[in-house]
Amino acid sequence: MTVLIVIPAVISVLALVSAFLFNRSVVAKARGTDRMKEVQGYIRSGAFTFMLEEARVMGITVLIIGAILWVLFYWEIAVAFLIGSILSMAAGFIGMNAATHANARTTHAARTSFKDALSVAFSGGSVMGLSVAGLALAGLVIVAVVFRKWYDPASLHIETRYLFGVKSLGVNFIRGALIVSAYSMGASLVALFDRVGGGIYTKAADMAADMVGKVEMHIPEDDPRNPATIADNVGDNVGDVGGLGADLLESFIGAIISVIVMALYIFVGRGNESIQGLIRQLGLTAGLNETTYWWVFIAPLMIVAGGLFSSLLAMLYIRFSKRQEGMQQVLMNATRLSAVITALTTFLFCWLSPLGWNILGEVILGLAAGIAIGFFSEYFTSTSYKPTRELARMDQDGPAVGVTEGMALGMISTFLPVVTIAAATVISYELGGLLGVAFTAMGMLSFVGMTVAVDTYGPIADNAGGIATMAELPPEVRERTDKLDSIGNTTAAIGKGFAIGSAAFAALGLIAAFMWSAIGTADKVVQPQLPIVGQIAAQFSPSGSPIMVGAYVIAGLMLGAMVPYVFSALLIRGVSRTSAILVEEIRRQFKENPKIMSGEAIADHKRCISITAHGGLHKMFLPAVIAVLTPIVFGLIFGRYALGGFLVGALLSAIQLAIFCGNSGGAMDNAKKYIEEGHFGGKNSEAHAAGVIGDTVGDPLKDTVGPSLDILIKLMSVIALVFASLFPIFPVFM
């Protein structure tokens, strides 16, 4: 094992220590009045109750899958899987813990100073950002060091294991590749649960609170009389904080391990003449031998360590910035700063390594593509630009036109991001083949620490506003927290673009790794490989039979493209059904106890929290089962080529749907806000009523469906990667 691994190890420890310090600095602040403490206590305990219950469900699932991995493969695989899932859960918990500490403290700070409030909120976000990136990197270092034997180039080989001693049930794999894949799979599985469960929770509570509170009872957002107010605020933490953290941790790991898996398979096959052509195409100046192998292996760890280090610098810049005004500029500067420093550290790595400069190009391409996609999201969803303003104008023609236009906006907004992703795919492929695509994905995610920090800062500020209203603080406090919230929006839009763009790239990397390993091990030698779709049907025998597999690939593409639709439908229904039950409960409370409305009695918040939690946990199961089982069942029946088609189909469909849902929902939300600012009649106008309906339609699309789709495609791909060796090459009945 190369000594360079010390660098990512040190940086991950540094990040985790910094996270601890940031957390301590937050906890040291005062929490304000008793009422604030009380509200914060409710939110914290509600969030923890849900996350613990969710962890129980996940824990059981993880143990069962871990046991299956042990039986099928080796204990190392199961252990790596467990490490991945535990770290992912930990990331969610640490972030949520910090966020629920920071919320009331942000409110309290906002009573005296805007700048202090921002500092507390951003410190809370930083804890999450540093934990996500630090834990992911630390976990990878641990896996690499503990299982170093399986990465040693001298002993790297494709091994065969006969299941239950039956010779016809042999599976072929490179153990080191399987270990990192299982690690990634653990993180993905937990992320899906977190995103789907948390996403359903947060939107069901939000919808129900708005529907009864705003529409029926005409009381404002976060009014303490509304029994669902606390549940709504809990939702911000479990969905937007916990779910987001696990999500980006998973993307980050997926992007890194697809580089490692491909490197292992290319190295093992390097003796093959055709593979040598491929190696030249990777753009590695020194080719691939036992020395450069280590450089390729360590490259992703070094580059993301650089990204993590830059994120830390950017956070410190924000934390200790002396500026009182123009904090939005500070946030943007910090984001740019971390991107630039990441590029510089990558430059340093490429300069020191014998691998040449193509990797630098790929990483910079990833950073640039991510920022571009982020800007496009902002363009389509921000009230500063034409599309959302135009949508607000159309809201004047009523809710039907508003919703229809919102959908059209989301559909048309797929154009620029997809062109960017396609162009980046082609360019990175020219720079370094499929490995180049994986490096680009990794580049996009390398400064994930900063992205997560900014994205988490938003819900903390949101919660702080909720506490201000619930604790009946003077209106200027709420105004300050609202301003806090709004200045994070631009950077948060960029973060969303990153999430979608990187999901597409990471999934492409994982599918590529799947095809390498699935077809590569088929004949116990690594065969010359075709690029992805080529690989899917590269088999060709003029004599007859195998050509038939082509129809199965087409069937796989179609079925794969269908899965994201069914998955999305289940999520939407999860939200609306849970919300419907909650609406009944809120109405019942207002009806049975009129003193709640007059403020003489306290609403039963706990019951609302428990109903929402039950809904979230209950409705997250079927979508998760679909994500886990469809690739396995499909692969077992139809074989590896057809499964390749299935994954590509799912990827294509999910990219479009995720962009459509994210931007439709975002624009409808902001169009409503734009109207509330006084345009087209302002609050209580007809346009506003239409805007509120559009917002409610768009909310589950942007906060539940979109982000979950990002995970779905990566989880399905990594599951295919782990179980690849179990699947037949061709359909079983052929």
Next chain:
Amino acid sequence: MTVLIVIPAVISVLALVSAFLFNRSVVAKARGTDRMKEVQGYIRSGAFTFMLEEARVMGITVLIIGAILWVLFYWEIAVAFLIGSILSMAAGFIGMNAATHANARTTHAARTSFKDALSVAFSGGSVMGLSVAGLALAGLVIVAVVFRKWYDPASLHIETRYLFGVKSLGVNFIRGALIVSAYSMGASLVALFDRVGGGIYTKAADMAADMVGKVEMHIPEDDPRNPATIADNVGDNVGDVGGLGADLLESFIGAIISVIVMALYIFVGRGNESIQGLIRQLGLTAGLNETTYWWVFIAPLMIVAGGLFSSLLAMLYIRFSKRQEGMQQVLMNATRLSAVITALTTFLFCWLSPLGWNILGEVILGLAAGIAIGFFSEYFTSTSYKPTRELARMDQDGPAVGVTEGMALGMISTFLPVVTIAAATVISYELGGLLGVAFTAMGMLSFVGMTVAVDTYGPIADNAGGIATMAELPPEVRERTDKLDSIGNTTAAIGKGFAIGSAAFAALGLIAAFMWSAIGTADKVVQPQLPIVGQIAAQFSPSGSPIMVGAYVIAGLMLGAMVPYVFSALLIRGVSRTSAILVEEIRRQFKENPKIMSGEAIADHKRCISITAHGGLHKMFLPAVIAVLTPIVFGLIFGRYALGGFLVGALLSAIQLAIFCGNSGGAMDNAKKYIEEGHFGGKNSEAHAAGVIGDTVGDPLKDTVGPSLDILIKLMSVIALVFASLFPIFPVFM
């Protein structure tokens, strides 16, 4: 040329003569009161004005493209293209002519007898059904006979033409294949204009009429005081009649010509050893030689002639049925009858031919899959089943929940149809390779005459109801026409399923034909071909460069999958923007002339008609340009392999979106109707208000976007097929 061609020739003439007789029987009926004649006159002239204006736009476009085809290839190609487009326009005109004759006559018949009304309406539909299938078949026979030289097996070969005499700009093709492809392209292009232009027209008028009439002025549907009422009724004719006819004509031709094109390329390549393996796989008992070639060539013409004959029998069965009650049963029986007779005539063909029985299996598979997909559409959108009733129940929670649920319903409804399409793809492939897939598409469409007749019958009944209300006839007349409308719904739902299923299959057939010809002619010999996706990246050279094309295929898949979204967005916007202008106009008329509301003055219908027509013509242009130019530009820059990816991506995306849009819209429409029947509070309840909003959102999805997507994928595929030989093999800059 085989003498058997006399059979399809005779049957197409028989169909056209029957259409003429049906039309005469309709025109012979009385039109009722003066007011009815007046209203019918407005509708007829409005529809003709729009269709003629549309024909002018199409005519210019068609002439330009025809000239380009002549310059690039030969005059035969341009002539075939013109024949295809003229026949497609003719089908639209004949159907619309019959429908606008039949509407008032149906109303008049409904004044005395329900049975007579049905007979008139269905005769009107039959004119359209027989014209569509008869013209398509006649056109194919003409093309085959006039250009018979280019189908003669003795002289069949791949030829090269040097463009402008420049040797490096050579194009390779089989001229006979290009002729039928151009014929199909002409039909597709006109169909797209008809569907998009008519679709925008009909929904813009519908939305605007409802928004001002029902919502603001509280006057009923089709009230003569509403200035947009006539435009709304014109829309039913230009969208649902004209658009539908051109659409199915185009599917029908596409499915037939993909069989012929593939047969030509396989035959030319039969000397190649690898192709012989493929020929065995086609399941043709006698293999492929100069005799069986003619049988394969004639097979699609014979089978659809059988389907057309069965449709005619089924129509006569309905026309002369003596039953007074249970007409829904009669319609269903007739549909089943025509399917069974089509299977029987195919059986007869297979029995007489030396080709074996696999073709029979493929045709029956097509019929069965079409009926199954139709049933699934019905299940998800009919008020007789749970999903739509459940949606109506959710409408009680307000418009946001209703729309969200409607979207979820549409998304989840993709499951069964896509599984059916995937399974049918695999089975037909096993039966006869890609040629088997094309035969299955053709089987699904073979009794298109009957499908079109039933689908056209609906808008005629709808129009008849409009005339009854506008001419202020007694309410029982309207009740009878409403009943007429509703009994066609079940069969119409099956028709919609056929449209989507057959579009997917026909596009698959066309893409397959594209890959055969694009890669086949690349080296001036037909190479052994891989199935579709395999073909896309079948090139493989261990030495380096060509492998890069893989990334372009992926980029093509992504960009292709994006096109249907952007296309759909433009259509939705076309509807909402046109509708918004119309809303202003209606409001203006009511405001400036209060006598319109009191019935003392007549509204200015003509202005509304001209605004809607202008919107439809204006907004149809950009989507059409996208459909025509994207495959050409993409192919010219990125080459044939990448274009294959682009087409597959578009197909995958369009199938899901079309099913989603169709079923979401259908269910939201029917949920509203279910509430109007008195469920969940009935008319004027909150659930009803939500249902109306859902219906308005769903209308453009189901009647404009869904059907246009069906054409989009076929048009793009057939354009690729025609221009294939112009494109480079690999990206130009590689």
